[in-house]
Amino acid sequence: MPEPTAEELARRNRLQILPETVSDQTSTDFPGHWPGENHEWNLEHFRKNFKVQFHSDGTAFLLEKQNHAIPKHRRIDQVFSLIGLDASIANAFRRILIAEVPTLAIEDVFIYQNTSIIQDEVFAHRLGLIPLCADRLSLHNMGWYIKPTEGESNGNELTDENCVILHLQVKCEWKEGGLEKAAKGETNPNELYVNHSVYARDLVWQKHGRQLEWPEDDPVRAVYPDILIAKMRPGQEVIMKLHAYKGIGQDHAKFSPVATASYRLLPTIDILKPIVGADAKKFADCFPPGVIGLDEVTSEDAQKHDELQGKEGELKAVVANPFNDTVSREALRHAEFKDKVKLGRVRDHFIFRVESTGQWDSDELFLQSVQLLKTKAQRIKRGLDLMMK
Amino acid sequence: MSNYAGAADTTAGAANPNMNASEIDSHQRAVSYTCGDCDQDVQLRRGEPIRCRNCGHRVLYKKRTNRMVQFEAR
Numbered sequence: 309m310p311e312p313t314a315e316e317l318a319r320r321n322r323l324q325i326l327p328e329t330v331s332d333q334t335s336t337d338f339p340g341h342w343p344g345e346n347h348e349w350n351l352e353h354f355r356k357n358f359k360v361q362f363h364s365d366g367t368a369f370l371l372e373k374q375n376h377a378i379p380k381h382r383r384i385d386q387v388f389s390l391i392g393l394d395a396s397i398a399n400a401f402r403r404i405l406i407a408e409v410p411t412l413a414i415e416d417v418f419i420y421q422n423t424s425i426i427q428d429e430v431f432a433h434r435l436g437l438i439p440l441c442a443d444r445l446s447l448h449n450m451g452w453y454i455k456p457t458e459g460e461s462n463g464n465e466l467t468d469e470n471c472v473i474l475h476l477q478v479k480c481e482w483k484e485g486g487l488e489k490a491a492k493g494e495t496n497p498n499e500l501y502v503n504h505s506v507y508a509r510d511l512v513w514q515k516h517g518r519q520l521e522w523p524e525d526d527p528v529r530a531v532y533p534d535i536l537i538a539k540m541r542p543g544q545e546v547i548m549k550l551h552a553y554k555g556i557g558q559d560h561a562k563f564s565p566v567a568t569a570s571y572r573l574l575p576t577i578d579i580l581k582p583i584v585g586a587d588a589k590k591f592a593d594c595f596p597p598g599v600i601g602l603d604e605v606t607s608e609d610a611q612k613h614d615e616l617q618g619k620e621g622e623l624k625a626v627v628a629n630p631f632n633d634t635v636s637r638e639a640l641r642h643a644e645f646k647d648k649v650k651l652g653r654v655r656d657h658f659i660f661r662v663e664s665t666g667q668w669d670s671d672e673l674f675l676q677s678v679q680l681l682k683t684k685a686q687r688i689k690r691g692l693d694l695m696m697k
Numbered sequence: 698m699s700n701y702a703g704a705a706d707t708t709a710g711a712a713n714p715n716m717n718a719s720e721i722d723s724h725q726r727a728v729s730y731t732c733g734d735c736d737q738d739v740q741l742r743r744g745e746p747i748r749c750r751n752c753g754h755r756v757l758y759k760k761r762t763n764r765m766v767q768f769e770a771r
Contacts, residue, residue, distance in 0.1 A: 414770045419765065419767075419768060
C-alpha cells in the first residue's frame with residue numbers, strides 16, 4: 309500500500325486562504341478518497357497523532373479587570389489546542405460546552421414586595437442571568453429539579469438536593485441629613501440615600517437540609533458581586549425569595565456555563581520568495597504585532613536565492629508566531645507581495661478558547677463535555693444493540 | 698371628593714344596619730396610603746375623609762400588597 313510522504317500529508321492538511329475565497333476546507337482522510345490508501349479510523353493511529361497543548365490564557369486579565377468573588381488560582385479563560393482530530397468532534401465539544409453542561413442558575417422568583425421601578429418580570433429575568441458560584445463538588449452532586457407540567461404531577465419534589473434558596477431584601481432610605489442636602493441641590497445618590505442600588509452581592513443564601521454540610525468558605529454567591537440589578541430611591545423596597553436549580557443551556561442561555569466557547573484553526577503563513585528591505589517592514593505591518601519577525605539576510609540566504617545577492621545585512625521578513633495571526637489577509641491586498649506569500653490554516657489543529665462564567669473552571673468544563681459526548685455515544689450504542697436484537 | 702366620602706359612609710351604614718360594635722371595629726382597621734403630594738404615609742379608616750393629614754392633599758395612592766407573586770426568571 310503506498311504511504312503518502314510527510315510533505316504530501318502536510319499539504320493535504322492545509323486550508324488555502326486566497327484573497328477572496330477559502331478552499332480545501334473539507335477533510336479528505338476518510339476511506340475511499342485517496343486511491344490505494346487506507347484511511348480507516350484507527351484507535352492506535354489516533355492515539356499516536358492526537359496532541360493537546362495549553363497556551364497562555366486570559367484569566368489573569370479577566371480577573372484583574374473586574375471585582376470577583378472567586379479565588380485567584382481559578383482558571384476561567386483557558387486557551388488550548390487539540391491537534392489531530394476531526395472538525396465534527398471538535399464542534400461537538402464546542403456545542404456541548406455551550407448547551408449541555410449543567411450549571412446552577414436562578415429559575416423561580418417569588419416576589420413579596422417590589423416597589424422599585426423595575427417591573428417584576430424584568431427584575432426576575434435579570435436575576436436569572438446572574439452567574440452563581442459555590443463549592444463545586446456540592447454543585448456537582450446536586451440533582452435535577454423537574455418542574456411539573458401544568459395539570460399533571462410528573463415533576464419531582466423540591467428538596468435540599470435540587471434547590472438552592474436565596475433571599476434578596478433591600479430597602480432604600482434617606483441618609484441622615486439627606487433631605488437637607490437634596491434641598492441644597494446635592495444630586496449624588498451616594499450622598500443622599502442608603503441602598504440606592506441593588507447589587508448581586510445582596511443575594512443571601514439560605515442553607516437548608518444537607519446544604520448545611522456544604523463547605524463554609526465557599527457559599528452560594530454571585531461570581532461578580534458588582535452586577536447592578538436595580539436602582540432605587542427612598543421608600544422603595546424589594547423583598548424576594550429565589551429558587552436556583554440546575555439546568556442546561558439548551559433550556560435557557562442563563563444555564564450556559566461558558567461565555568463563550570469557541571475554536572479557530574491554527575493559521576499558517578508561508579513566505580515563498582524572500583521579502584526584504586522596506587517591503588519586509590510593510591509586510592510585518594500587514595499582520596498583528598509579533599507574527600512576522602525581521603531577520604538579517606545571511607550569506608547562506610544570498611547563495612540560495614539569486615535575488616538576495618549583494619543584499620547581505622538587510623532585513624528580511626520571517627514568520628515568527630503564526631498563532632497570533634488574525635488572518636486578516638491584508639498581505640494579499642498588496643501587489644508587491646503577489647506570489648510571495650501563501651496563507652492557510654491547519655485543518656486538524658483546533659485552538660479552543662473556553663471562557664467560563666465562573667461556576668466551573670475551563671478545563672473542568674471541557675472534561676465534562678468529553679464525558680457528556682461519551683455518554684451520548686454509549687446511549688446510541690445501546691440503542692443500536694437493541695435494534696439488532 | 699367630600700361627597701364621595703359621605704357616600705361611602707352611608708353605604709357602609711346601609712349594608713350593615715345591625716352590626717354590633719366589635720364587628721365595626723374589625724372593619725375599621727386602618728389602611729395606609731401614600732400622599733400624592735408630600736409622599737407621607739396616611740393611615741385611613743373607613744369613612745374618614747380622603748385627605749392627607751400632613752398637607753391636606755386629596756389624592757392618595759394605595760400601596761402595593763405584600764402578596765407573593767411568582768415569576769420564572771426567563
